[in-house]
Amino acid sequence: MVSRQTLERRIADSGRRLTEPRRQLIEAMRNLGDHFTADQVVQEAPGVGRATVFRTMRLLQEVGVLCQVVLDDGAVGYRLTDNARHHHHLICSQCGATDDFASAGIEDQLAELGRQSGFDIHGHRLEIYGVCAACNEELGCH
Amino acid sequence: MVSRQTLERRIADSGRRLTEPRRQLIEAMRNLGDHFTADQVVQEAPGVGRATVFRTMRLLQEVGVLCQVVLDDGAVGYRLTDNARHHHHLICSQCGATDDFASAGIEDQLAELGRQSGFDIHGHRLEIYGVCAACNEELGCH
DNA sequence: ATCAGGATGATACCGGGTATCAGAAGAGGG
DNA sequence: CCCTCTTCTGATACCCGGTATCATCCTGAT
Numbered sequence: 376m377v378s379r380q381t382l383e384r385r386i387a388d389s390g391r392r393l394t395e396p397r398r399q400l401i402e403a404m405r406n407l408g409d410h411f412t413a414d415q416v417v418q419e420a421p422g423v424g425r426a427t428v429f430r431t432m433r434l435l436q437e438v439g440v441l442c443q444v445v446l447d448d449g450a451v452g453y454r455l456t457d458n459a460r461h462h463h464h465l466i467c468s469q470c471g472a473t474d475d476f477a478s479a480g481i482e483d484q485l486a487e488l489g490r491q492s493g494f495d496i497h498g499h500r501l502e503i504y505g506v507c508a509a510c511n512e513e514l515g516c517h
Numbered sequence: 518m519v520s521r522q523t524l525e526r527r528i529a530d531s532g533r534r535l536t537e538p539r540r541q542l543i544e545a546m547r548n549l550g551d552h553f554t555a556d557q558v559v560q561e562a563p564g565v566g567r568a569t570v571f572r573t574m575r576l577l578q579e580v581g582v583l584c585q586v587v588l589d590d591g592a593v594g595y596r597l598t599d600n601a602r603h604h605h606h607l608i609c610s611q612c613g614a615t616d617d618f619a620s621a622g623i624e625d626q627l628a629e630l631g632r633q634s635g636f637d638i639h640g641h642r643l644e645i646y647g648v649c650a651a652c653n654e655e656l657g658c659h
Numbered sequence: 660a661t662c663a664g665g666a667t668g669a670t671a672c673c674g675g676g677t678a679t680c681a682g683a684a685g686a687g688g689g
Numbered sequence: 690c691c692c693t694c695t696t697c698t699g700a701t702a703c704c705c706g707g708t709a710t711c712a713t714c715c716t717g718a719t
Binding site for chain 2: 443445447449451465467468474476478480481484485487488489492493494495496497498499500501502503504505506507508511
């Protein structure tokens with residue numbers, strides 16, 4: 376769980392103001408835990424206007440502490456992260472649990488692909504879907 | 518470009534009916550070329566109801582001849598493909614041109630990751646963004 | 660030619676997200 | 690402490706992609 380301080384500092388350090396609504400939204404997201412939708416954040420911070428929720432979520436993405444997760448079915452969720460660097464997601468389709476990870480091996484493969492394809496590669500998006508160890512355990516016991 | 522016959526056969530072979538609206542939509546998508554949005558299809562097939570457009574697009578996805586492409590900015594586009602097998606996309610952020618590709622190397626890396634993570638991996642989604650050779654040429658000449 | 664079930668279109672709706680704009684609230688200077 | 694400048698906010702209306710409903714239509718198997 377990313378600490379409140381980290382999140383607030385990231386906003387302040389980026390030259391943006393650390394306002395009351397923004398503080399509330401940070402608390403709301405932390406309450407929501409591992410992963411959540413935009414709508415859940417709206418619900419969880421009743422005092423804050425809808426537009427501000429989306430604006431703040433965009434801001435947090437720009438600052439690198441919130442990232443979009445494209446689910447199995449194409450729906451999009453969000454997730455706080457203290458890892459501003461590039462990473463991918465390992466998503467449990469059962470419970471929604473999400474892990475961040477990075478893999479030098481995969482980055483190498485992609486670079487190689489760029490060389491072969493003639494594309495000048497700028498970025499990529501990789502989401503991996505599966506069933507986490509905990510859910511697997513449960514399912515196995517049925 | 519995927520042939521009309523291929524597309525129509527895929528529908529028929531799956532036990533679904535080959536109706537006039539579906540035929541029109543197939544033509545519309547073929548007219549739209551390499552990549553298109555749902556709304557473009559709606560525009561391109563004026564006789565066909567909105568709901569039917571989305572239903573047919575879902576059907577074509579199930580049958581494996583249409584796939585979603587998640588763009589750079591999170592927007593989603595579509596693309597006809599004759600490759601029903603698993604593949605990834607190489608997307609030009611300049612012109613939108615999209616190539617399908619598959620990479621055994623990457624699949625291996627992912628399998629390895631599954632072993633390490635404790636996740637039982639079922640699938641993944643990989644989109645690569647860059648600038649295609651043609652666009653690169655143009656940009657370089659400025 | 661019949662007919663059951665699949666497919667259609669109109670419509671209303673939903674969720675995520677953006678545009679607008681008047682007003683509020685921070686931050687800094689005097 | 691107050692003024693001002695700027696940023697931020699909230700209400701609202703809107704846009705877009707997609708789904709639910711449901712009465713009606715059409716396909717295609719017989």
